[in-house]
Amino acid sequence: MGGPSSTTLLHALGRSGSRSVIDAFCARGGQALRELLAALLDPPPRLEGADPVNGRAVYEEEEECLSRLAVAHPAVFVEVVQEQPGLLDLFAVLSAAGRVPGAETTEWLLRNLRHRRGTHRWLALSALLERNERRVAPKLRALLKDRDGRVAFKAIEGLCRWGSPDDVPALLEP
Structure with a gap:
């Protein structure tokens, strides 16, 4: 060994x-x-x-x-x-998935946008934005209302990158 x-x-x-x-x-x-x-x-x-x-x-x-x-x-x-698949509930494993390129890991990150823990949603969104994964763009408006402020802040970052004028009202809502 x-x-x-x-x-x-x-x-x-x-x-x-x-x-x-x-x-x-x-x-x-x-x-x-x-x-x-x-x-x-x-x-x-x-x-x-x-x-x-x-x-x-x-x-x-x-x-x-x-x-x-x-x-x-x-x-x-x-x-x-x-x-x-239960491994993805571990922060370190999800973090590693964010660093490994490929369709499988991208799908895992997209699924983790609905994870019960805000840290997982934030990590998944951060990795997807870092990868320039445009499939996350339609989910950004909804993520603005996430109960975890870090997720909402990352969603703003994504909307600044891929948003349209139609997204401005969502950005201005309290």
């Missing part, structure tokens, strides 16, 4: 020295991606008494590692997520 396991990786995230563990894990390739996605569905228990954990760093490093692997091995990423 060679290199750290997904359990070792997940225990290292947010701690000092995590960078070398992430690099070694990512060097394992597509199998590491499969293992990490499986571990995210059933994470190991957190270690008690180890180095202090920076909670935000845990999420950022998890997202970075997963995105690196997904971009390097897009076919593996798409295959595993298609087998386990």
Whole structure:
């Protein structure tokens, strides 16, 4: 196998020295991606008494590692997520999907515009705008009324890019 396991990786995230563990894990390739996605569905228990954990760093490093692997091995990423669609409920997985080009990932992002969590809707819309995905344009007016202000703000950005004079009244509504 060679290199750290997904359990070792997940225990290292947010701690000092995590960078070398992430690099070694990512060097394992597509199998590491499969293992990490499986571990995210059933994470190991957190270690008690180890180095202090920076909670935000845990999420950022998890997202970075997963995105690196997904971009390097897009076919593996798409295959595993298609087998386990519940993975898209995880922010790091949706973030990685936003970085992987392709029709499948674009469809996932479009579906996540209706996700129950505002952070997922915002991330999906941000990725679609970054991709210049014009299929989102007809949904932008409705997204102006999203209960999450970040989503509404991104919708304004999209309307500035692709909107028409017909969209002005929607922009002026309170």
